[in-house]
Amino acid sequence: MKFIRPKDVENLLENLEEDKSKKYFLAGGTDLNVQIKNGIIRDANIIYINHLSELSGISEENNIILIGATTSIMDILDSDLIKRHLPYFQRSLESFASPLLQNTATIGGNIANGSPTADVIPLLLVLDAKVELSSKSQSRLIYIKDFFNGYKQNVMKSNEIITHIIIDKNAEKDFLTFYEKVGSRRTLTISKVTLAGMKKVSGQRISQIRLAVGSLNEFPRRLFKVEDYITDKTLTEIDFSRVENLLGKEITPITDLRSDKEYRYHVCVNLIRSFLNQ
Ligand SMILES: Cc1cc2nc3c(=O)[nH]c(=O)nc-3n(C[C@H](O)[C@H](O)[C@H](O)COP(=O)(O)OP(=O)(O)OC[C@H]3O[C@@H](n4cnc5c(N)ncnc54)[C@H](O)[C@@H]3O)c2cc1C
CATH class of the missing domain: 3.30.465.10 (Uridine Diphospho-n-acetylenolpyruvylglucosamine Reductase; domain 3)
Incomplete structure (x- = not known):
């Protein structure tokens, strides 16, 4: 060396x-x-x-x-x-x-x-x-x-x-934000699932949304398919089973010593739901 x-x-x-x-x-x-x-x-x-x-x-x-x-x-x-x-x-x-x-x-x-x-x-x-x-x-x-x-x-x-x-500098301006790192404890923990989200809402409509996940793929990535589906819809127009379906196409969770893949998928679904209802 x-x-x-x-x-x-x-x-x-x-x-x-x-x-x-x-x-x-x-x-x-x-x-x-x-x-x-x-x-x-x-x-x-x-x-x-x-x-x-x-x-x-x-x-x-x-x-x-x-x-x-x-x-x-x-x-x-x-x-x-x-x-x-x-x-x-x-x-x-x-x-x-x-x-x-x-x-x-x-x-x-x-x-x-x-x-x-x-x-x-x-x-x-x-x-x-x-x-x-x-x-x-x-x-x-x-x-x-x-x-x-x-x-x-x-x-x-x-x-x-x-x-x-x-x-x-204005990257966060007018956005509602969300960040959840799910781990075994609050400090000194490695993420099992992470969701970062930013959305703009005008009236009842989600005019812009960005979602990114960690610990669910070979590297952290944006959920472009889910974002495209949600954009320009109101909450009542969003069919959540469609969101779940699209999410399944964008993430490839694995089972490892920290967690199993089914848990990771369901936690991610719930985090997206929480952010949309926020
Ligand atoms: C106990 C422990 C807990 C941890 N907890 C977390 C946590 O909660 N969250 C988290 O995200 N990470 C965590 N980590 C991982 C680690 O701390 C982070 O990934 C950290 O940000 C790495 O930065 P570093 O400066 O220490 O990188 P280094 O160890 O110095 O380098 C890491 C790699 O990056 C490359 N590199 C470094 N700088 C550059 C550069 N400027 N350009 C190109 N390549 C570069 C190096 O070649 C090397 O391959 C933890 C690690 C430990 C040991």
Whole structure:
């Protein structure tokens, strides 16, 4: 195992361009260190990134909030800027692990690790956030909904790193919001089912709805079919058996040590029902 400590982001991006060996970034290390300790990762380059100030912090630019990839969950919970513009995002992250983990875990690490249970991702999905991927020659923006392409797989190239997460300042404006992370207990729990939801209601009609789930697929994802069916309907026009049917096509829950697939499906159905009735 080789450990590398770039002096700045430019130096880091040069290294990514030149060195083609298998590499991982050590941000908070809360996922990576476990994988190294368990022997899942061996013989790789480990690149420290947590000391690079250009990758950390929360700022505003015109209509967007820019969150550096190595910003910790605690920094997001403590941020006045996030409180002002994205209170739903901030409030929802209170159930992330425990204060100790919140201080160490980073937003970029949560995304890149790409666990089906990752708490940040369903929220970023309903907020329609973008991820900035940077290499030596360019930066590109990609919607978080297009970032994953398999279990812990994503579209990031070997010479790229996540540098920022970008959220529209008005992303929550006029939306009613919902977030429920169902686990075995309230703190330090891994999700069995997570539902994040945002909807706009005009009169009796749901004019816009975004739903995203965690722990129900190989990576967290939006429920586009369910959203399409609900959009522009009133509550009484919604046939809930149709919602259940469409949901069955969009999620692939599994049975594992935390829960079984039937439980996960029914909990998700109930969470959607709660949000619609809210
Ligand atoms: C006890 C415990 C409890 C936990 N509870 C929760 C929980 O409640 N909710 C939850 O969602 N997660 C939880 N986790 C998982 C973990 O804390 C999060 O996924 C965390 O956000 C990972 O961030 P990190 O900075 O520690 O990532 P690291 O461990 O440093 O890195 C993880 C992966 O991401 C890659 N990476 C890191 N930064 C970048 C970047 N900028 N660009 C590209 N790739 C990058 C690394 O190469 C590595 O593969 C828990 C973990 C533990 C050990």
